[in-house]
Amino acid sequence: MSGTETPVLAVLRGDKHPPDMEPIEEAAVVRYTDADGLADALRGADALFVYDFLSSAVPAAWHAADRLRWLHIASAGVDPVMFPELRESDVVLTNSRGVFDDSIAEYVLGQILAFAKDLPRSLRLQAQRTWQHRESERVQGRSVLVVGTGPIGRSIARLLKAAGLRVSGAGRRERAGDPDFGTVYASDRLTEYLPEMDYVVAVAPLTEQTKGMFDARAFAAMRPQARFINVGRGELVVTADLVEALRTGAIAGAGLDVFDTEPLPPESPLWTMDNVLVSPHMSGDFIGWRNALVEVFADNFWRWRAGEPLRNVVDKKLGYVPSSG
Amino acid sequence: MSGTETPVLAVLRGDKHPPDMEPIEEAAVVRYTDADGLADALRGADALFVYDFLSSAVPAAWHAADRLRWLHIASAGVDPVMFPELRESDVVLTNSRGVFDDSIAEYVLGQILAFAKDLPRSLRLQAQRTWQHRESERVQGRSVLVVGTGPIGRSIARLLKAAGLRVSGAGRRERAGDPDFGTVYASDRLTEYLPEMDYVVAVAPLTEQTKGMFDARAFAAMRPQARFINVGRGELVVTADLVEALRTGAIAGAGLDVFDTEPLPPESPLWTMDNVLVSPHMSGDFIGWRNALVEVFADNFWRWRAGEPLRNVVDKKLGYVPSSG
Structure with missing residues (x-):
């Protein structure tokens, strides 16, 4: 953006209106819209802020994007906007990398400790007023593989190391x-080192390469004592294979915050498995996250308005922001 | 112990027989007993190993201890053997300080993360197959007061600091x-600084000074958002006052691993409170803890047999092993 013209910004809002937008409303014509109005809002818009970051509405409205130059998505994963027309366009894509890192790391450590200390069973016994002493596991010295070496994976690695676990990563190279x-x-080459791991944490971006990477073969390579934790994307996993691995005892448990269909349908067998912790895609969503998301967008908005380089520019071939720039 | 005579060792076992005792059985006459046989076993015994560390059987059998010189208890808390006759005797008292430290620290961090990430509610919603997104709390930067500055409290402090919490302690001085x-x-002067704390962790030894220290006045001084975690002794707390504080919202929750009556009676209101995590005095009991307990005892046994100074000698006036010797 440059010049003195007032830019037009389309904002795809969801159930909630983004907070803290007043300063931006003074510097741009802001068109708030839901999925149905997105095509109209895109016509003549210079920028699009996808605040409803799990929405799949953008591809269908894309035909109306006649002068769009920038799209910002209020999430770390950009897979909902990774359709061919955007990839091949000159539209710059930025994301909200950084906002969720530390919160997700805390969540993962909480899941690991819940498994090790048998907390779900304690809660079930509590509901029955039953006192049943058990021995529990230490986490110190346990091995963890973090699959995904972006900022969220790094934050997870640092926190788990601080808590005494032995951490390694898996990435492209x-x-x-x-x-x-x-x-x-x-x-x-995941299956070669999965047998050594007590915990496997999935946090890779969803790309053609990572889709379905956790399948029957991967789960068969894990220890029967291993737990699988997914805070990345549901589609990293072949869900039927995971259910089977949990049923047969190929792995000991799973902590799942993301699913290939969200909300997780009531008929999913995952809800009722004793060795599964289901949570509703909330691991990164600390109190204040919505303000933090708008803050990241606003920082880029003022850069864009001033013609300065944007932060968190996604490499549209890779499907994520490359490390170090 | 010195000389060439074979010593007599009484062992108060509980439901379980202590493991790994074979080397000691070759060096001493070992009399395993339950509570009923304790007086007979103590008659003529040189040493007593209280493996059943929650047993209250020792005071009633003490009259038979006619040549006892050493009592070792397989726990960190020595309150079950802190009766006047032992205090005033020349019998050396040692404990199993160190075995539980890191395991309890992990447990406490797990409880804090469970509260912050709203895990109990996730499990309740899971049981109802209900997808309900919520925002959760960060733990980074939250304030924790660890009441008790012995080795367990120190291990808790180190782990919580590593996980990003702000830790302070409370002790005698x-x-x-x-x-x-x-x-x-x-x-x-607890009530002066309790208002600043997000989490309060009780791990003080049970003494005349600490008994009932968490009472209505203490809970009233805490923040309504504060959680109270007890991994010390149930008697540190006035249970009725805690129940009242949880009912009225004077505090937000409690993670309780110890109770003034154990097992916790079925009629206790604590079982059914949504903001309470009940566990059965297991926070320190990692897989392998029984072997570790006997290892600590055996180390002292060989020292005693050789006439060397014992480790973990309890100051019977204080009721715990003083820091740094």
Whole structure:
């Protein structure tokens, strides 16, 4: 953006209106819309803020984007807007990398400790007023593989290391001496090192390469004592294979915050499995997250307005913001 | 112990027989007993190993202890053997300090994360197959007061600090610059600094000074958002006052692993309160804890047999092992 013209900003809102937008409303013509009005709002718009970041409405309205130059999405994962027309366009795509990192890390540590300390069973016994002493597991020294070496994976790695776990990573390229992970294994050889892991944490971006990477073969390679934790995207997993692995005892448990269909349908067998913790895609959503999301957008908005380089520019070939720029 | 005579060791076992006792059985006459046989076993015994560390059987059998010189208890808390006759005797008392520290620290962090991430409600919603997004709390930067500055309290402090919480301690003497706690407040002025705390963790030894220290006045001083976690002794708390504080919202929740009556009676209102996590005195009991307990006892046994100074000697006036010897 440059010049003196007032830009037009379309905002795809969801159930909630984004907070703290007043300063931006003074500097742009802001068109708030739901999915149905998105095409109309896009016509003549210079920028699009996808605040309803799980919406799949953008591809269908894209034909109306006649002068769009920038799209910002209020999430770390950009898979809902990774359709061919956007990929091939000159529209700059930015995301909200950073907002969720530490909150998700705390969530993952909480899930690991809940499994190790048998907390779900304590709660079930409590509901029955039953005192039943059990021994529990230590987490110190346990091995964790964090699949996904972006900022969220790094925050998870740092917190789990601080809590005494042994952490390694899996990413596109195998390498040693990573400051957060030490060893980073190659994701395409996952089954070779899964047998060593007590916990496997999925936080990779959803791309053609990562879709369905946790399948029957991957779960078969894990220890029967291993727990699988997904805070990335449901589609990283072949859900039927995960259910089978949990049923047969190929793995010991799963902590799932994301699902291939959200909300998780009532008929899913995952709801009722004793060794599964289901939560409603909330791991990153700390109190204040909505303000933090708008803050990240606003920072980029003022840069864009001033013609300065944007932050968190997504590499549309990779499907995420490359590390270090 | 010295000389060539074979010593007599009484072992108060509980439901379970202590593991790994074979080497000791070769070096001593070992009399395993339950509570009913304790007096007979004590007659002529040189040492007593209280493996059933929650048993209250020792005082009633004490009259038979006609040549006892050493009593070792397989726990950190020594309150079950803190009766006047033992206090006033020359019998050396040692405990199992150290075994439970890191396991309890992990447990406390798990409870804090469970509260912050609203895990109990996620489990209740899961049981109803209900998808209900909520915002959750961060733990980074939250304030924690650890009441009890012994080795367990220190391990808790180190782990919580590593996870990003702000930790201070409360002990007998107020002081600054403590390596684990930074500031240590005086326990007898608890209500002055309780208002600043998001979490209060009770892990003090049970003594005349600490009994009932968490009463209506203490709970009234806490924030309505505060959670109280007890991994010390149930008798540190006036249970009726805690129930009332939880009912009225004077505090937001409690994670309770210990109770003034154990097992917690079925009629206790604590079982059914939504903001309470009840667990059956298990926070320290990691897989392998029984072997670790016997290892600590055996280390002292060989020292005693060789006439060397014992480890973990309890100051019978204080009711715990003083810091640094």
